[in-house]
Amino acid sequence: MxxxxxxxxxxxxxxxxxxxxxxxxxxxxxxxxxxxxxxxxxxxxxxxxxxxxxxxxxxxxxxxxxxxxxxxxxxxxxxxxxxxxxxxxxxxxxxxxxxxxxxxxxxxxxxxxxxxxxxxxxxxxxxxxxxxxxxxxxxxxxxxxxxxxxxxxxxxxxxxxxxxxxxxxxxxxxKPRQCLGLSLEMPAERALARLAEWGQQPLPISAACHDGRHLHLRLEGGEGSVAAAHDRLGGEPLDDVYWTRLNEQQLAFFDPGLPLWRLSVPHNTPALELPGEQLLDWGGAQRWLRSDAPAERIRGVVGAVGGHASCYSHGLLDSPFQPLAPTLLHYHQRLKAQLDPQGIFNPGRLYAEF
The missing domain is CATH 3.30.465.10 (Uridine Diphospho-n-acetylenolpyruvylglucosamine Reductase; domain 3)
Known part of the structure; x- marks a missing residue:
């Protein structure tokens, strides 16, 4: 076909x-x-x-x-x-x-x-x-x-x-046979704790986002499992278009204003003490941050928990992606040299060093 x-x-x-x-x-x-x-x-x-x-x-x-x-x-x-x-x-x-x-x-x-x-x-x-x-x-x-x-x-x-x-x-x-969105009002700290608890249980969760006030969940699977999870978790119905708007950065949170950062942290990482507004995606493993704090401060806080931070506001930094450790940079450069020895393709797009 x-x-x-x-x-x-x-x-x-x-x-x-x-x-x-x-x-x-x-x-x-x-x-x-x-x-x-x-x-x-x-x-x-x-x-x-x-x-x-x-x-x-x-x-x-x-x-x-x-x-x-x-x-x-x-x-x-x-x-x-x-x-x-x-x-x-x-x-x-x-x-x-x-x-x-x-x-x-x-x-x-x-x-x-x-x-x-x-x-x-x-x-x-x-x-x-x-x-x-x-x-x-x-x-x-x-x-x-x-x-x-x-x-x-x-x-x-x-x-x-x-x-x-x-x-x-x-x-x-x-595609899943059944899809249902739910919204539950709770603070971020409680939401992260509940997600860690639910992650150990056979719940058909396929998306989880906290917007500062509400925990939004998406349940996917068979009709019976989705209905049973809904009965257990409760919550108000959430329109499926929410997930598309989140994915395409069309929510009000993403409106131009303060610089936008993407933070990637290990699962079950507690709330991060950073200035600005945060939106928690991927059950807390991906966090969007609107903040004018210095890059060194943001990357320092995120790095301390084993994560990394990339700036999504174009032109703000010379190194928008998380800088690489020397050893990792060395391997990246060797791989680049093997596949693109003259440096023809997209020079400097990821990092200035290659």
Whole structure:
């Protein structure tokens, strides 16, 4: 099963890369540019992935889809929805034209992340144009144990610094039979304690967010299990559109104002003492912070509990992503040198050092 709009532009993309290698011209990988506000600015000639698009193969019975990375995310989601299936990691779009390549490059996952997995957990294989001018294939279309690290999953969250991904094979899942949103009024500290308690129990929770006053929950599963959980937890009904608005940063909390930070902390981390307003997502593992506090203070508090902090307000910092420890930076640089020895792809987008 494939979409009506399918176009293989891999040779044209390779030709542009080879010309760039010959001229020493850096390339800025771009789809719809919906994630341009993330990370550092990257100079270079634009290499547009949107010409390379379409669903290459899709077998609903096998729960596997292979897609060219210039394909609009909404197009794939519509095909999956018609078959009663979904991308369980709930990747945000941040724009109507968002592509599969942007989804993979940013590695961002939605409210279901702690219960279903991240983008990288659903990547089975990729095709990649490397900085040496080769069109390589990694992984496959089935889940299996492999020796060594899976390079395909390294592409999730790499922001195009390791190569241009032309195709990705993904595991998809059936949509839940029943979905119910609930809202319970309680303070953040109590909400975090309850979530830690419920995490040890067989409750069909698939999303949990605290907005400063209310704990919002999403229950998914069979009708019986969802109904039983509702009876036990109580709460007022919550419109399903809430989770989309949260995922796409369309809630009032995300209105422009103070700088926006994304804090990633271990599960069961207590409330953080930071100035500003917080919104707790992923059951407390992902926290959004609106604050004009210095970056050093924010990262110091988050680092003390084993987490990291990234600034989502473009241009505010030279290093918007959490700075890497020297050893980790060394390994990142070695990997970059292997896959993109001339530093052609998205130089400096993640960090100034590569």
């Amino acid at each position: 494939v979409t009506a709009t399918v176009f293989d532009a891999s040779e044209a993309l390779l030709d542009q890369l080879r010309q760039a290698l010959g001229n020493g011209t850096p390339l800025r990988i771009q789809g719809s540019n919906s994630k341009a506000f993330l990370g550092r600015d990257s100079a270079g000639e634009i290499i547009d992935t949107r010409v390379h698009r379409g669903i290459v193969s899709y077998d609903p019975t096998e729960l596997v889809v292979s897609v060219r990375t210039g394909t609009p995310l909404a197009e794939l989601q519509a095909v999956l929805d018609a078959a009663g299936q979904m991308l369980a990691c709930e990747p945000p779009s941040f724009g109507a034209g968002a592509t599969l390549g942007g989804m993979l490059a940013s590695g961002l996952s939605g409210p279901r992340r702690p219960w279903a997995g991240a983008v990288r957990d659903f990547v089975l294989g990729t095709r990649i144009i490397s900085g040496t001018g080769q069109h390589l294939r990694f992984g496959g279309e089935v889940m299996k144990n492999v020796a060594g690290y899976d390079l395909s999953r390294l592409m999730a969250g790499s922001f195009g610094c390791l190569g241009l991904v032309t195709e990705v094979s993904l595991k998809v899942l059936p």
